[in-house]
Amino acid sequence: MATHHYYSFYLRRFHSLTGVIPIGAFLVEHFFTNSFAMFGPEVYNSKVAFFMGLPYILLIEISLIWLPILYHGAYGCYIVCTGQVNTFRYGYFRNWMYLMQRLTGVIAFAFIIYHVYATRISGLLTGQHASFESVGRSLDNPLILAFYVLGILSSSYHLGNGLFGFLITWGIAIGDKAQRGVSILCVLVSAGMAAFGLAALSYFV
Amino acid sequence: MSDKPIRLKIKRQNTPDSSPYWEEFSVPYTPGHNVISVLMEIQKNPVNSRGEKTSPVVWECNCLEEVCGACTMLINGGVRQACSALIDKIGRELTLEPITKFPVVRDLHVDRGKMFEALKKVGAWIPIDGTYDMGEGPRMAPKDQEEGYRLAKCMTCGCCMEACPQYNSRSSFIGPAPTVQVRLFNLHPTGAMNRSERLETLMEKGGIAECGNAQNCVRVCPKEVPLTKTLAELNKDVDLYAIFGMLKK
Numbered sequence: 001m002a003t004h005h006y007y008s009f010y011l012r013r014f015h016s017l018t019g020v021i022p023i024g025a026f027l028v029e030h031f032f033t034n035s036f037a038m039f040g041p042e043v044y045n046s047k048v049a050f051f052m053g054l055p056y057i058l059l060i061e062i063s064l065i066w067l068p069i070l071y072h073g074a075y076g077c078y079i080v081c082t083g084q085v086n087t088f089r090y091g092y093f094r095n096w097m098y099l100m101q102r103l104t105g106v107i108a109f110a111f112i113i114y115h116v117y118a119t120r121i122s123g124l125l126t127g128q129h130a131s132f133e134s135v136g137r138s139l140d141n142p143l144i145l146a147f148y149v150l151g152i153l154s155s156s157y158h159l160g161n162g163l164f165g166f167l168i169t170w171g172i173a174i175g176d177k178a179q180r181g182v183s184i185l186c187v188l189v190s191a192g193m194a195a196f197g198l199a200a201l202s203y204f205v
Numbered sequence: 206m207s208d209k210p211i212r213l214k215i216k217r218q219n220t221p222d223s224s225p226y227w228e229e230f231s232v233p234y235t236p237g238h239n240v241i242s243v244l245m246e247i248q249k250n251p252v253n254s255r256g257e258k259t260s261p262v263v264w265e266c267n268c269l270e271e272v273c274g275a276c277t278m279l280i281n282g283g284v285r286q287a288c289s290a291l292i293d294k295i296g297r298e299l300t301l302e303p304i305t306k307f308p309v310v311r312d313l314h315v316d317r318g319k320m321f322e323a324l325k326k327v328g329a330w331i332p333i334d335g336t337y338d339m340g341e342g343p344r345m346a347p348k349d350q351e352e353g354y355r356l357a358k359c360m361t362c363g364c365c366m367e368a369c370p371q372y373n374s375r376s377s378f379i380g381p382a383p384t385v386q387v388r389l390f391n392l393h394p395t396g397a398m399n400r401s402e403r404l405e406t407l408m409e410k411g412g413i414a415e416c417g418n419a420q421n422c423v424r425v426c427p428k429e430v431p432l433t434k435t436l437a438e439l440n441k442d443v444d445l446y447a448i449f450g451m452l453k454k
Contacts (some may be wrong), residue, residue, distance in 0.1 A: 004409055007427020009447060012414035082376035084418055089282055090368050090421045098370060098419035165418045168433075175434055 003016035015075045016169045018068040019162045026065055027159055031196045035202035041132035052129060062152045066116070072108035087151060101161050104154035111151030145205065160190025209297055210234055211243055212254070215262055216302040217312045225309070229423040230262075231255040234297060240280060240287035241266050242260050243299070244313075263312040271427055274362030277304055278313050287313075304367045323383035327406045331396040343394035355390040356435060358428040365422035365432060376410035381411055381422040384413055385435040391442070404446040413443055 033051070037044045054060065080102045087099045118138065123129040139145045164186040167173040173182040211232045218225040231254045232238075232246045244264055251261040266276040269288045276287040279302040281295065292299075307315040333339065345353075352424045365381040372380040387403045390396035407413040413436065422432040 004405060006405075006447070008410040008450075009408040009412060009414045009443075013447070079417070082373075082378075082415070083370045084373035086370050086421070087321065088370065090425070092421060092424050093369070094418070094420035098417055107351065167419055168437045169440055169444075170380065171437055171439075171444055174437040176431070179433065179437070195387045 011075060012079075013169070015072055015079070016096055016166055018072045019159075020166050022068050023072055024159050024163070027155060027193070028196075029097070031200050034195075034200040035203070037132060037200065047131065048131060049201045061120075063204040069109075069112055069116075073105075073112070076102075076105045076109065097161050097164075100157060101165070104158040104161075108151060108154040108158050111147060111154065114147070115151065132204070139201075148201055149198065152201060153194055156193035156197055157190045159193055160186045162190075163189055208234060208350065211292055211297045211299065213218070213243065213247075213299045215300075217262065218303070218309045219260075219311065220308060221308055228259060228262075230420040231320075234292075236293065239293040240278075240292070240299065240301065243292065244287070244301075251352070261308075263343060265272070265312045265314045268353060271399045272360055274360030277317075277362045277364055277367070278302065279304060279367075284364045286362065286364075286427055289427065304346060304363055306367050307363060308371055315363075317361065317363050320366060320380065320382060323379040324361070324378065327383055327387050328377065328399055328403050329383065329386040329390055331390055331393055332399065333395060345392075345394055349392050353389050353392045355429070355431055356385060356392075359386065359389075359430050360428060364427060364428065365430075368421035368425040369417075370419050370421065371415055371417040376415060378415035379411045381432050381436065382430075384416070385430065385432055388435045388439050388442075398452060401412060401446065401450060404443050407439065407443050408447055413439055416440075 008134040033047060034044075036047045051057065067175050083102065085099055087095050111139075119135065128134070140150065164173075164183055168179065168184075173179050211234050213232065214226055215230065216225050217228050230247050230252075232243050241264075244262055246263040251259050253259050264276065264278065264287065266288060267273040268275070271286045271289040274286070277284060278287050279300075280287065281288050281298075282298050283302060287301075301313060303313045303315050305307045307317050307319060309397040310316050315368055333342070359382055361382055361432065363382070368379070369381055371378045391400045391403055416436055420433050423430075423434075426432055
């Protein structure tokens with residue numbers, strides 16, 4: 001009798017789960033918190049100070065943000081490697097979405113690594129924490145600004161379309177009608193998140 | 206137009222290990238041809254379009270009415286059955302290639318054995334053999350019969366496997382066709398007695414978790430098997446089993 005291993009199933013399901021909770025939830029919170037920038041530098045910097053002053057902040061960040069993103073991103077890269085793109089032969093809508101999901105995932109992961117380093121880890125190393133001014137200064141560089149726009153668009157698409165995958169992976173949207181419905185809903189989530197993120201970004205520029 | 210010949214460009218391969226090559230053929234047009242009958246014309250007179258005598262093109266077919274699944278090939282780049290590919294509908298310029306996800310035996314003939322191995326792996330049958338007559342099985346609700354019938358139409362032709370981006374040499378995914386058959390046999394009241402074993406196979410490496418939701422399978426399926434709906438349904442079954450069933454152990 002062969003031994004049966006189920007770890008790849010649980011790893012894959014954990015990948016799906018982490019994409020929504022906590023990463024998806026955090027992205028919404030992140031765009032929301034950064035929207036405080038619309039009230040100007042003082043309000044924004046006071047919010048940063050509030051978060052920095054939370055008890056166990058580093059533990060919270062590591063367990064609920066960094067590790068889940070690292071896991072989701074690394075496992076996602078593995079998933080990308082197991083696929084074989086055939087969008088040009090079979091140019092169906094969902095097949096394009098499949099390709100885009102992988103593409104935006106890789107872009108978003110690269111952006112997040114840069115973003116976390118630039119706004120958080122470098123702060124931990126130098127003691128100079130990110131502020132309204134430091135973010136604004138780095139966005140003066142058009143290349144960095146473009147990378148932020150790309151990162152926000154990729155993350156937003158990846159979350160919206162990832163939600164579609166999530167609803168199927170967890171057997172919530174089953175029938176054709178239900179899948180069509182949530183497919184439209186998820187496009188709206190992507191668009192809404194993109195607008196939300198870009199608006200937050202605009203207050204720094 | 207009416208006497209314009211049917212021109213074929215066929216990707217050929219002499220042995221499972223040799224390199225493929227292209228050969229072109231021209232077959233006089235007569236109304237009502239399908240891809241199989243055109244290949245039969247080549248078989249009758251195996252001469253390529255340069256007038257050279259060649260070996261007849263090898264392919265596989267049985268039923269000629271799109272129920273057996275044997276004649277799956279890439280026709281003008283898309284996967285489908287050769288028997289139902291009517292020349293009067295698809296035109297007289299044809300490119301034929303063997304499907305790419307299975308090993309080529311010769312020319313357009315591939316070995317789809319991997320798919321049957323996968324069906325064995327997931328337990329796609331109902332064990333009713335015993336040393337004594339076990340009598341009639343439980344009754345099946347008409348609603349389940351209907352759902353089961355749609356899944357039973359699967360002819361393991363391999364179209365969904367060919368179009369699935371997650372079914373390839375770099376992945377261990379067993380593919381959409383064998384996966385959804387689990388639903389058919391779990392739906393059956395006698396088959397349901399082995400439900401948990403089938404769900405456990407889908408939790409192994411290569412199981413349902415490797416579906417990537419590209420949903421090409423349902424688009425290319427010639428039998429309109431509700432693949433994506435069934436995969437989602439099975440996701441629910443497997444997830445619930447993975448959480449609550451495994452906690453019983």
